[in-house]
Amino acid sequence: MTFVRFLHLLGVAFFVGGQLVLVAITPLLHDDRERMRAVAKRFGAGSGVALAVIMATGAAMASKYHLWSDGTLHAKLGLLVLVFVLTGLHVVTERRRAISLSIVVVSVAIMYLGVRLTYG
Numbered sequence: 675m676t677f678v679r680f681l682h683l684l685g686v687a688f689f690v691g692g693q694l695v696l697v698a699i700t701p702l703l704h705d706d707r708e709r710m711r712a713v714a715k716r717f718g719a720g721s722g723v724a725l726a727v728i729m730a731t732g733a734a735m736a737s738k739y740h741l742w743s744d745g746t747l748h749a750k751l752g753l754l755v756l757v758f759v760l761t762g763l764h765v766v767t768e769r770r771r772a773i774s775l776s777i778v779v780v781s782v783a784i785m786y787l788g789v790r791l792t793y794g
Contacts, residue, residue, distance in 0.1 A: 675734075675735070675738055678731045678734050678735060678738075679731070679735065681727055681731045682727070682728060682731035682732060682735065684727070685724040685725070685727035685728040685731065686724075686728060686785060686788070688720060688721075688724040689721055689724040689725060689728065689781065690778075690781045690782065690785060692717050692720065692721065692724075693774070693777060693778045693781055694778065696713070696714070696717060696774065697774065697775065697778055699713070700771070700774070729754075741791065744791065746787055746790055746791045747787075747791060749787055750784055750787040750788060750791065753780050753783055753784045753787070754784060756780050757777055757780050757781060757784070760773055760776050760777045760780065761777060764777065
């Protein structure tokens with residue numbers, strides 16, 4: 675289970691860490707839309723893989739530790755659904771900056787709940 679937890683944390687580090695980096699560099703690349711699109715497209719592909727790893731390893735840990743009835747896990751899963759909804763909105767709307775920041779905030783909240791789930 676240590677390796678599963680490691681993969682979970684690696685996926686979270688990529689997903690949330692990448693978001694934090696994008697939030698920091700977006701203003702720097704604001705005038706170069708093509709470069710920003712290229713960066714976002716690459717991050718989007720990596721994020722999809724990271725989310726798949728996070729979901730698979732999270733499900734494995736929830737099963738192993740009998741957490742499916744835990745309210746903290748339910749809150750974490752609800753926020754994960756919100757991340758998916760916000761990500762979909764990010765793709766189809768012009769208000770991308772506000773949505774990106776919302777995704778970062780929700781992702782950090784998910785991380786907090788993960789720590790709370792692990793350490794009580």
